[in-house]
Amino acid sequence: MMNIVILGAGQAAASLAAKLRASGHEAAITLIGEEPEPPYQRPPLSKAYLMGEMGLDRLTLRGADWWDENRITLRLGERATAIDRDRKTVATDKGEYPYDALALTLGASPRRLPAAIGGALPGVHVVRNLADIAGLKPVLTPGRRLVVIGGGYIGLEAAAVARKLGLEVTLVEAAPRILGRVAAPETADLIRALHRAHGVEIAEGTGIARITGDGAADGVELADGRLLPADLVICGIGIAPETALAEAAGLAIENGIAADGRGRTSDPAIWAAGDCASFPCPDGRMRLESVGNAIDMAEAVAANMLGAERDYAPKPWFWSDQFDAKLQIAGLNTGYDRVVMRPGAAEHAGSVWYYRAGRLVAVDALNEPRAYMIGKRLIEAGKSPAPEAVAEAADLKTLM
Template sequence: MRHVAIIGAGQAGSNLAAKLRELGFDGRITLIGDESHPPYQRPPLSKAYLTGKLAADRLALRGPSFYAERCIDLRLATKVTRILPADKRIELGPESLAYDGLVLATGAAPIPLPEAIGGSLANVFTLRTIGDVEAITPHIAAGKRALIVGGGYIGLEVAAALNQAAVDVTLVELQERILGRVAAAETAAYFRTLHAERGVKLLEGVGLVALEGQGSVGKAQLSDGSFVDVDFAIVGIGVRPNVALAEAAGLAVENGVSVDAQGRTSEAGIWAAGDCASFLWNGRRIRIESVPHAIDQAETVAANVLGAKRDYRPRPWFWSDQFDVKLQIAGLNGGYDRIVERKGAKPGSCSYWYFAGETLLACDAINDARAYMTAKKLIDAGRSPSPADVADGVLA
């Protein structure tokens, strides 16, 4: 194999290119990104970078000379328009590029608010890229009124960041509670109290009917009949995997680009990794949207592109920073039927442990690094303490 092309210059794509070189691949590597910025971290965008506490140059995943020194052809602000699997070529507008191996690391994109309810008004944003933050930051000032649509982790992180910048924040969540799709009611209750105590207005079970304004948003009509005056709105109602290229090329797609245990798509010579890729996990086809997963899966795929034939074993973990609270999550909580609470050693710290019967699935550790590390080790090893031992603090 002499040329590996990687579509997507985010966390997965950047790590995959670096791993190919680390593993001794001396052929050509082309890393293609549609943004003008070199590969960068996304998690700080909704936290420190949003409020100016982190400089732009600290977002970069690697130094400016990294790619050139390793002969990685980094093509920025470049859009791939078509994949031609039968010819082993990709089209980049008028240019055509042949490959021996191709990796899709196209990530995911925020779900926009429909135009019919005001999604096309000025000052209505999603948050996924540096460009998104650059569009939002001029509106962040003390006394400004922001509406956050969606009570998942992104919505809550943005709400916390804006609140700390003295912005008047209202967050609406259509479901009956925040974090409804991703966390237990106990974890949601902790963060509901945290935000309420800091002055964020959380409206649960309340949907957005429409945004209104003359050109730019000025008011939000809510499903409870109320109206909220707003200066800008940020929509955080989820993401969709970027699969348009894969679909057009005839690749199998199911909740993302479908891959096998080694990261291979349905088309020989094409792999996928990161947020865009779906794989089988305990009988379900899932995607994992996290930095550690993007790194681990990309590095496994890099080895397999070079012939390793190694199955990817996910070790999922996540985190969220809100105000002065760090939430660390180990495992995947799907299918739990019991929550066990454990108090931490420090005031305000605690953890919630997810069980299916007697099997430990996941843990939400709140300002409790010890509980997180213990749960992570247990889950990685396939071991399950009894729920009673967790509650009693016996975690050996």
């Protein structure tokens, strides 16, 4: 009987464990996580949970009874320190665990600014886990001045929540525009207008010289010499896959822990899934940072650990809630060469359709759930209506 250890305790870990049991695996499953809490959802942390609209009971993915009923051993509050591939054991700061098969669902960690420019000062926050929110929640009070560093989805969501809570918010993006790496200018224009309509100041095309403060952050000095006073700073400059343990164990690393199409790492007894793992795609290797990928890849890996031998075929989808707007994204816009913009029926609404070599590859839909749904179905079916048809269609349903 195969003894399985899962290292990491997030969405991918919970999904992998559940799929193993649902697929008939009867032997031991041990899930080891560094945080003291059982697996929980991360997306609501920076939104509903931070706003006080969701409690920890709703954040948790499974109740305590479920883990017991499914005979899954939780080892929480334990930090893994080493993987011994020869002995097939995982060492933690509290013990050692043998495995027949090991799954790495280690997730990712927020990137931080260097300590040399003030990144480690008290009052500088990141938003990734419950401990981060516990430190941030008490200081997000009306009238305080917040500077958000980073104009990606993490920074924009944090800015929206803080503004709703009554803070004065300035968001700084070093690149020429917000969402520069992940979305077309048309999507960025919609999101920028949304934030400015709600009173967020946005400074683009200027980097950070340093975070100022003697003992605690009190401002952000920009590369152009401007000084933004701040009572607190949120750093939202992306996440990096957790690869240190895998690298120390000698596993192949390439844009995360390198796995094959079925989720195996360079050691056939070790598998990887979720934010920490990359897998082959037609253009090289891909790593997706999303709840959808964490669930789907983990379930595919669980099936393959039990002998399914099927390659993982991602169906990328993402979302971002900002103010009262929902941005829904289907597909991957990598390498797009043409964009079609459809105005929405209301203010701060619209959809952006991405094409690569004449093929529809992605859709961004802000407050346009119908456009998202139809775009997603078209992409999954491999159908590509002509860009002109998308632009001119009175009813998107005719594109089906």
